[in-house]
Amino acid sequence: MATPSLLLTLSVWLLAGSLLSEATYYRHHRYVPHFYRYREHSANTENLLPEVSNPVAEVSQPDVPTYPEIPEVFHPAPEVIHPVPEAFHPVPEVLHPAPEPYHPPEVFQPVPEASSPVNQSRVFYGIMFDAGSTGTRIHIYKFIQKDPVELPVLDNEMYHAVKPGLSAYKDNPEEGGNTIRQLLKIAKKTVPEDEWKRTPVVLKATAGLRLLPEDKAHSLLKEVREVFSESPFFMPNSSVSIMNGTNEGVLAWVTVNFLTGHLYSNTRKTVGILDLGGGSTQITFLPKSKKTVQSAPFSYIARFNLFNNTYQLYTHSYLGNGLYAARLATLGALGADGLDWKVFTSSCLPKKFREDVTFGGTTYKVSGIPDGYAGYKLCYYEVMKVIKGIVLQPYEVKGSSVFYAFSYYFDRAVESGLIDGSRGGAIEVRDFKKRAKEVCNKMTKYRAISPFLCMDMTYITCLLKEGFGFKDNTVLQLAKKVNNVETSWALGATFDYFRNLNIH
Numbered sequence: 336m337a338t339p340s341l342l343l344t345l346s347v348w349l350l351a352g353s354l355l356s357e358a359t360y361y362r363h364h365r366y367v368p369h370f371y372r373y374r375e376h377s378a379n380t381e382n383l384l385p386e387v388s389n390p391v392a393e394v395s396q397p398d399v400p401t402y403p404e405i406p407e408v409f410h411p412a413p414e415v416i417h418p419v420p421e422a423f424h425p426v427p428e429v430l431h432p433a434p435e436p437y438h439p440p441e442v443f444q445p446v447p448e449a450s451s452p453v454n455q456s457r458v459f460y461g462i463m464f465d466a467g468s469t470g471t472r473i474h475i476y477k478f479i480q481k482d483p484v485e486l487p488v489l490d491n492e493m494y495h496a497v498k499p500g501l502s503a504y505k506d507n508p509e510e511g512g513n514t515i516r517q518l519l520k521i522a523k524k525t526v527p528e529d530e531w532k533r534t535p536v537v538l539k540a541t542a543g544l545r546l547l548p549e550d551k552a553h554s555l556l557k558e559v560r561e562v563f564s565e566s567p568f569f570m571p572n573s574s575v576s577i578m579n580g581t582n583e584g585v586l587a588w589v590t591v592n593f594l595t596g597h598l599y600s601n602t603r604k605t606v607g608i609l610d611l612g613g614g615s616t617q618i619t620f621l622p623k624s625k626k627t628v629q630s631a632p633f634s635y636i637a638r639f640n641l642f643n644n645t646y647q648l649y650t651h652s653y654l655g656n657g658l659y660a661a662r663l664a665t666l667g668a669l670g671a672d673g674l675d676w677k678v679f680t681s682s683c684l685p686k687k688f689r690e691d692v693t694f695g696g697t698t699y700k701v702s703g704i705p706d707g708y709a710g711y712k713l714c715y716y717e718v719m720k721v722i723k724g725i726v727l728q729p730y731e732v733k734g735s736s737v738f739y740a741f742s743y744y745f746d747r748a749v750e751s752g753l754i755d756g757s758r759g760g761a762i763e764v765r766d767f768k769k770r771a772k773e774v775c776n777k778m779t780k781y782r783a784i785s786p787f788l789c790m791d792m793t794y795i796t797c798l799l800k801e802g803f804g805f806k807d808n809t810v811l812q813l814a815k816k817v818n819n820v821e822t823s824w825a826l827g828a829t830f831d832y833f834r835n836l837n838i839h
Contacts, residue, residue, distance in 0.1 A: 456481050458490075460526045461832070462536040462568060463825045464518070466559075468543030468613035468695065469659060472496040473518040474825040475525045492820045493525045500613070501559075502543035505551040505696045508558040515562045522568065536568040537832055539578040542614025542657055546695055552577065571832075578828070580652025584610065584617035585637050585838050586827030588648060591739045593826065594817035598642055607738040609803075609811070610824075611795070613659040613694075618729070618803055619650035620736065627730040635727075639836040649729055656726065658743040659694050661794050662787060664721045668699045680704050683714035683790035685778040690786070711775035714793045722797055728804030740811045741822040747791050748813050750784050759814040765807035768796045 457480035465472040475493040497514050504511030515538070526534050538559055544552040556575050563570045588608045592598045597605045607620030622628050627649055628636055635651045655664060663669035666679035678689075678700045686709055689702035703709060749756040751770045771792035774781045781788045799805045814822050830836065 458530075460530055460534040461829045462522050462526070462534060463829050463832075464515070464536070464538035465823060465825050466501045466538055466540035466544065468500050468502055468541065468546070468615075468657060470496045470498040470500050471514055471518065472821075472823075472825070473521060474821065474823075474829070475522055476826065476829055489820070489826075492826075493521070494821050495521050499693075500543045501540060501555050502547055502552075502695045503693070504555065505547055508554045511555050512558040512562045515559055519562070519566050519568075522566075526568075528567075531567040532569060534568050535571050535832065536563055536566065536574060537571070537828070538563070538575045539828055540576070541578055541583055542580075542612055542652075542654055542660070543695060544577050545580075545654055546614050546660070578824075580615060580617065580654060581634070581637050581650055582828075582831075582838055583615070583824050584608070584619040584650035584652050585639065585648060585836075586824035586831060587617060587822075588619040588650070589641065589827035589830060589836075590820075590824060591741075591817060591822055593830075594820055594822070595739075606812070607732075607736055609738050609740040609744060609799075611740070611743040611798075612657040613743070614657040615652050615654045615660070616656045616658075616798070617650065617652045618732075619648055620729075620732070620738070621646065622649050622729075622731060623736075624731045630730050632727075637838055639838040641830075641834075641836055651727070653726055656721065656798070658747075658791060658794065661718070661721050661798075662692075662790060663694060663699060665718050665790060665794065666699070666701060668701070674699060678702055680707075681714070681717060681790065682707060682709045683717060683775070683787075683793060685709065685782050685786055688782070688786045709775070709778060709789075711772045711789070711793060714775055714789060715797060718790070718794045718797045719801060721794070722802045726798065726802030728802070732803055732805055732809070737810050737812060739817075739822065740813050741815060743791070744795060744811070745813045745815050747788070747795060750788060751781070751792055754813050756815075759812070761810055761812050763807060764796075764799050764805045764809045764811065767792065767799065768807070771796045 459478050459480065461476045461478070463474045463476070465474065473493075473495050477490040477492075479488050479490045481488070495518060497517060501511045501514070504514075519536075522536070523531070540552070540556070544555065547555075556577070559575045560570075563574060587610050588605075589598070591608050592605045595606060603621075605621045607618070610617040610619075628647065631649055635649055637648050637650050639646055639648075655661075655669065660669060663679075665683065666681050668674075668677075668679040671677065671679075674697065680702050682704055684701070684703035686703040686705050686707070689700075692699045692701045745754075745759065748754045748762065748767070751774055753762055753766055753770050754760040771789070774792050775789040778786075778789055785791070799809075799811075800807075816822060820826060831838070
């Protein structure tokens with residue numbers, strides 16, 4: 336009987352040793368529940384996997400043998416590296432809209448509806464009117480906010496224009512207001528109805544109204560305010576105003592450098608802009624030389640903050656040196672009296688040309704010189720009087736910086752055959768001079784295009800060379816649009832409205 340008792344004692348001892356070994360295994364190899372094993376990273380987890388400090392032991396089933404599981408070796412998901420956007424991004428990013436004090440928060444930072452998904456994209460719009468001297472244009476921008484913590488993107492632009500400009504209605508403001516109503520109809524068709532009350536509408540007038548007597552300009556702006564107040568769109572404070580020339584140049588620079596990708600690249604390499612309107616012309620660029628800043632008049636240097644960078648630009652707007660105003664100045668008609676009977680002549684015009692010309696609501700009698708001479712040299716001498724001593728030459732524009740030129744620079748280059756109107760293109764200053772000579776010496780050939788083409792091309796040549804001081808080989812990139820968005824100050828002005836660039 337001793338032998339069976341010894342065997343029983345030995346069996347109990349071996350069983351206890353087995354259980355002790357298994358318990359030791361589990362202490363050193365914590366079980367990881369299936370839910371916490373390998374999974375993709377997200378922006379919110381920041382590569383941190385949650386731990387379970389006290390896992391609940393599984394309940395073993397009776398009569399079912401249990402075996403210690405071999406722990407899985409799991410690795411965190413590889414971090415997703417997003418490619419750095421190229422300098423020339425096909426879809427430009429737009430400033431995160433920070434509402435100004437007079438903007439209701441719901442316009443730009445709406446609270447998501449309860450039924451909306453957390454990551455649903457938010458679409459919003461901005462309407463900017465450009466009331467220029469020769470026409471009124473509407474720019475309707477659509478923005479998409481894909482993530483609350485990221486910058487929105489500019490999705491597209493709807494653009495339309497009517498002629499003449501508001502200044503032509505200086506004696507009939509109500510009719511000028513009707514042109515705004517006409518453009519607002521386009522806005523109502525473009526912007527979804529449920530976004531109307533949250534979409535700001537802003538009008539900024541430029542040289543056309545700056546050239547008018549103050550009371551005439553005030554009457555036009557008052558009429559526009561009344562039209563805006565009748566519309567279903569959001570009308571912020573100061574939504575109708577005359578923009579000063581400095582802001583016009585700076586905001587055009589912001590638009591072009593934003594669309595070309597220079598503002599959000601780290602190179603600080605930018606392009607200059609040349610804007611030739613009907614009543615005024617602007618030059619704006621980022622100086623590379625301290626001497627440019629030191630030698631410039633104080634009012635020619637503007638500073639503002641954008642993308643956490645402070646920019647100091649050389650910029651100036653020359654009122655009265657836009658293309659149409661310069662035509663009248665060349666003729667000696669701008670500001671003249673006796674318009675009912677005086678005829679203003681120029682050797683820049685075809686000899687047999689005679690016509691009434693209207694600018695800013697005033698009509699002038701204009702003609703060539705029937706018994707005189709016409710041609711490039713005489714024309715150049717005439718337009719020089721409008722530029723010499725008026726337009727200053729910045730210190731460093733004789734360098735090799737690239738300038739974007741648009742508005743009437745682009746239009747006249749297309750009309751004279753310098754560039755293709757559908758694509759634009761890069762030319763040199765000397766190309767304007769060469770084509771101006773051809774046009775002026777063959778006025779009859781080009782008269783069908785425009786009897787003013789010789790005068791306009793000569794004026795542009797003289798403005799670039801004698802005025803701003805560009806070299807013959809300075810490259811001008813002529814463009815009407817960049818990334819399918821109009822090259823004007825309007826987009827920059829929309830940024831200014833959203834962000835308040837604090838230009839000074």
